[in-house]
Amino acid sequence: MASVQDFIPQPYTGTAESGSFTWSAPSNIALVKYWGKKASQIPANPSISLTLNNCKTVTTLVFEKKEDNGAFSFDLLFEGQPKESFRPKTEKFFERIREYLPFLSQYHFSIDTSNTFPHSSGIASSASGMAALAVNLMSLERQLNPDMTQEHFDQKASFLARLGSGSACRSVKGNVVIWGEHAETPGSTNLYGVEYTPVADMFTTYQDTILLVDKGEKQVSSTLGHDLMHGHPFAERRFAQAHENLTAIKQALATGDVETFIKITESEALTLHAMMMTSNPYFILMKPNTLQIINKIWEFRAETGVPVCFTLDAGANVHVLYPEANKAEVLQFIANDLAVFCQNGQYIEDQVGSGAAVVA
Structure with a gap:
């Protein structure tokens, strides 16, 4: 090292x-x-x-x-x-x-x-x-x-x-x-x-469709958000939780355990925003349409058994994560049921990549 x-x-x-x-x-x-x-x-x-x-x-x-x-x-x-x-x-x-x-x-x-x-x-x-x-x-x-x-x-x-x-x-x-x-x-x-x-092969080709709920500038910068963890009432427990979740998700990624991957990924996304909502000053970066999308994803997963889940960054947009094998049906679901919650119906199709590269 x-x-x-x-x-x-x-x-x-x-x-x-x-x-x-x-x-x-x-x-x-x-x-x-x-x-x-x-x-x-x-x-x-x-x-x-x-x-x-x-x-x-x-x-x-x-x-x-x-x-x-x-x-x-x-x-x-x-x-x-x-x-x-x-x-x-x-x-x-x-x-x-x-x-x-x-x-x-x-x-x-x-x-x-x-x-x-x-x-x-x-x-x-x-x-x-x-x-x-x-x-x-x-x-x-x-x-x-x-x-x-x-x-x-x-x-x-x-x-x-x-x-x-x-x-x-x-x-x-x-x-x-x-x-x-x-x-x-x-x-x-x-x-x-x-x-x-x-990492199990399925995760090296995992798909990420990014739903553009809000394209505006964030109300609170990430730098300020990070600073608000100093003295946060739940900070120490949160930091310990991250270590625990990292141990568990590593195992899931190595073995192809999609159920554990989904559980930790979604919990981490919601925990991130919970930290924002319980800081001082507090703030909310999710939008009503963010919550609509999350509920739609939960309903779709329960009804179809398709292993699709979400994560969030420090903003309102939703990253929809799913195996490449389910790409056609998930993209159809996004087009039919989720695009309506995106700003101007916009979303970006992406997938797992390998990092920086020289451009010829």
Whole structure:
């Protein structure tokens, strides 16, 4: 297991005057949720997520050596157009990772980003965006350090992504990723995400249809929500519950136990929102249509026996999870009974993917 010190590089032996890289990195959806964090983007409890395949960010990093080594120098574009609103977050990210990538102030960067999912669709892009930027920067470091191993590349990319957005560390590698120290998971760490294996074949092709209930900006930021776990009356029990649920869902994923998978996944989704509703100040991110969808899913599962379930992120949208073998009937159910509860009838079809990838 790597430590923080392992990510502070020795003097570089390679050179790179100019060039470019393009990577894609997907979003992910947590099954066991992390809610609450400590300093330096350290999670208060471990989490486990499914890596998505279609909802991803594609980022091109163009770099050129500059004369001075002072301030950071970068241009930001979104879909080819200047996007100055991204500057404060990028500047903050660079400050956080300067110690681990000392070359940052030696280059001028042009960072051009686009998402494969619709803008303002309610899909969090911070995880995919920061993961995509992190693997691009690691590609440059690998040019400066030609002896870098693939394992180090993956671990450090996840480590850096975490410093930009906590859940981004789960978007670098693997179908299923664990982030956070967990006594029953050897190699687990708070510093970066680790791929969980073995996973039953059915879960490597699991489907996730994302129902867009509300495409507006969240009323409460995730950062504020995490902060409200400090002093939360149910925090300690919640953190313990996450450890217990992670142990159980790991076993379910390994053995193909769909019944346990459904039970824990739905309970975790509702627990996340229960923590929001019982914090001080309290808030509700679910919408009436979110509840309508949940009840419809429960009714459909009871009537048909089809193993479809839901999870929620910190918002109103619903992720409908189900085996690939049931894809046709579940999509028919969504079109007939659930799309009416989506904003403009919109939803996104996705499935489990494998993480960040170089774009040719």
